[in-house]
Amino acid sequence: MTHTNNITPAKDKPYWSPYLAGFGLGLILLASHLLLGNGLGASGGFGRIALFTADQVNSDYIDSLDHASKIAHGSRHVLMDNLVFGLLGVAIGGFFAAISAGRVKPFGTVERGPTATKRRRLLLAFVGGLLMGVASRIARGCTSGQALSGGSQLALGSWAFMMAVFAGGFALAYFVRRQWK
Amino acid sequence: MIFPLNVLAEWGFDATLFWSLLIGVGFGFMLERGGFGSSKVLAAIFYGKDWRVLKVMFSAIVTTMLGLYLLIGLGVVQMDAIAFRPTYIYPQAIGGLLLGFGFVMAGYCPGTSVVGVASGRLDAVFVVFGIMFGCLGFENHFARVQEFWNSGSMGVVTLHDWLGVNPGIIVMGVVLMAIGAFSAVGWFERRATGIPFPKAHKMAAGAAVMAGMIVATISFAGPGNARALTTAGDAQSVAVIQPLQLLEWAAAERQDCLCLDLRPEGSLPEMPNALKFTSEELLDLRTRPTFADSRKLIVIDASGSDVARHVAADLRAGGASVAVLAGGAAAWQAQVLDPSVTDALAKAWQLRMQGKSALGEGAAPPPAPKKKKVKRKKRKEGGCS
Numbered sequence: 001m002t003h004t005n006n007i008t009p010a011k012d013k014p015y016w017s018p019y020l021a022g023f024g025l026g027l028i029l030l031a032s033h034l035l036l037g038n039g040l041g042a043s044g045g046f047g048r049i050a051l052f053t054a055d056q057v058n059s060d061y062i063d064s065l066d067h068a069s070k071i072a073h074g075s076r077h078v079l080m081d082n083l084v085f086g087l088l089g090v091a092i093g094g095f096f097a098a099i100s101a102g103r104v105k106p107f108g109t110v111e112r113g114p115t116a117t118k119r120r121r122l123l124l125a126f127v128g129g130l131l132m133g134v135a136s137r138i139a140r141g142c143t144s145g146q147a148l149s150g151g152s153q154l155a156l157g158s159w160a161f162m163m164a165v166f167a168g169g170f171a172l173a174y175f176v177r178r179q180w181k
Numbered sequence: 182m183i184f185p186l187n188v189l190a191e192w193g194f195d196a197t198l199f200w201s202l203l204i205g206v207g208f209g210f211m212l213e214r215g216g217f218g219s220s221k222v223l224a225a226i227f228y229g230k231d232w233r234v235l236k237v238m239f240s241a242i243v244t245t246m247l248g249l250y251l252l253i254g255l256g257v258v259q260m261d262a263i264a265f266r267p268t269y270i271y272p273q274a275i276g277g278l279l280l281g282f283g284f285v286m287a288g289y290c291p292g293t294s295v296v297g298v299a300s301g302r303l304d305a306v307f308v309v310f311g312i313m314f315g316c317l318g319f320e321n322h323f324a325r326v327q328e329f330w331n332s333g334s335m336g337v338v339t340l341h342d343w344l345g346v347n348p349g350i351i352v353m354g355v356v357l358m359a360i361g362a363f364s365a366v367g368w369f370e371r372r373a374t375g376i377p378f379p380k381a382h383k384m385a386a387g388a389a390v391m392a393g394m395i396v397a398t399i400s401f402a403g404p405g406n407a408r409a410l411t412t413a414g415d416a417q418s419v420a421v422i423q424p425l426q427l428l429e430w431a432a433a434e435r436q437d438c439l440c441l442d443l444r445p446e447g448s449l450p451e452m453p454n455a456l457k458f459t460s461e462e463l464l465d466l467r468t469r470p471t472f473a474d475s476r477k478l479i480v481i482d483a484s485g486s487d488v489a490r491h492v493a494a495d496l497r498a499g500g501a502s503v504a505v506l507a508g509g510a511a512a513w514q515a516q517v518l519d520p521s522v523t524d525a526l527a528k529a530w531q532l533r534m535q536g537k538s539a540l541g542e543g544a545a546p547p548p549a550p551k552k553k554k555v556k557r558k559k560r561k562e563g564g565c566s
Contacts, residue, residue, distance in 0.1 A: 021212075046309070087205060093206035103218060126310065153246075156270075
């Protein structure tokens with residue numbers, strides 16, 4: 001494929017054609033539906049790992065939460081879940097893909113615009129993460145579980161979610177542009 | 182070893198988890214190869230600079246959708262074997278908007294942030310911590326948001342259910358929409374770079390349209406979706422059965438039909454060979470029991486309302502043979518049980534019922550269908566996926 005991309009740094013191997021990567025992603029997602037009877041998900045795994053960690057720190061606090069304790073103290077260990085193992089797999093697969101293409105940065109690299117400060121970028125990264133954590137819980141999934149999985153199932157609510165994600169992203173883009181400048 | 186396998190087994194490690202891990206590896210690999218280990222690439226879509234996100238996402242959605250609906254259309258995959266995402270329209274719309282805000286701030290979405298961490302990026306690590314604190318924050322305030330979280334529940338409803346059309350139309354529509362979007366952004370890119378449209382892309386687009394046409398055709402006429410011709414979630418098109426017809430079947434003690442009574446426990450009149458369900462139980466694929474395929478299901482509520490039709494349409498979409506009792510239990514009361522009816526069979530039925538109640542025995546309870554193992558229950562509690 002001859003797709004070129006001005007963002008790709010010259011020293012790294014170029015990314016795959018987005019259509020090829022998307023096709024591959026689609027086959028993986030289809031395999032997930034056929035093997036597990038379900039799509040993929042990311043935020044659910046995060047939620048479980050967060051609950052597990054909080055439970056180690058203060059189990060009584062988790063017990064006091066009706067919804068959280070059901071997940072954290074269920075019949076099965078909170079980490080013995082498809083979503084947690086899926087997330088672990090994403091880390092392994094992502095690392096393998098990055099290292100084989102020479103794209104693993106020295107740890108501590110902060111990707112930002114040429115004049116943006118590290119502090120600005122890291123602050124926005126954390127706050128954005130916070131928002132996404134809450135949002136993915138409210139919506140019962142994130143870009144993986146709702147937009148990709150639900151979208152390919154043609155689920156009505158997942159399409160509403162997907163449109164809303166793009167609407168939100170485009171609406172706020174102007175206000176956070178300085179981290180890339 | 183840090184994580185011995187026997188400890189994993191003790192915690193309940195099984196084959197599903199292994200497959201999840203493997204599929205996750207593939208997912209992470211493809212995300213990275215698509216360029217999603219970099220927040221700059223991801224955020225670029227919101228500034229109209231690079232449309233990779235759109236291209237990768239929609240290529241993936243189209244691929245999976247074509248595969249899934251091909252197999253459903255061929256009858257290889259049963260729709261209720263797949264955990265379709267239920268619709269909770271308000272939380273999904275508001276959650277999506279908030280996630281969009283977070284996405285453009287963070288430069289990553291939850292799944293891609295993991296790839297970012299795996300690519301050695303510190304900003305991605307901050308995103309990951311943010312997400313985890315965000316999830317905990319939600320759990321902490323769950324009691325306050327619970328009502329909103331459960332609002333706008335519509336059950337499992339797909340775009341074709343919602344629009345009342347055959348899935349093939351939506352499948353084809355999504356393929357064409359994706360190619361239209363790819364061509365539009367491609368046109369902008371070509372104008373900026375002057376690089377001509379690669380021939381391979383044209384061929385891929387042609388192949389996708391062909392595949393879409395095949396899947397759509399199978400969706401209309403294939404064995405798996407022969408039912409979709411009549412259903413497509415269109416509640417108004419479900420078959421109805423008249424009380425006297427049902428009476429004939431009941432009198433003949435046909436074992437191949439089963440009444441699903443949506444009315445509350447203890448409602449009168451009692452229906453023959455009936456099991457009690459709530460409409461929510463039947464509309465949710467996780468609580469819906471598996472009915473033997475050969476059985477004819479008759480959905481009964483108080484008056485044969487739209488709720489009963491909706492449940493019936495949904496059961497039919499799941500592959501069952503379904504009818505709604507016209508006029509519901511009220512019509513049964515009026516046409517079969519009312520003392521003034523003249524129909525001979527109805528008279529006989531009334532005598533039989535009187536005889537039964539005189540003997541102090543109700544209608545023999547029908548064999549309960551096997552409740553489906555609710556193995557996906559956890560997900561419902563888990564919230565996000």
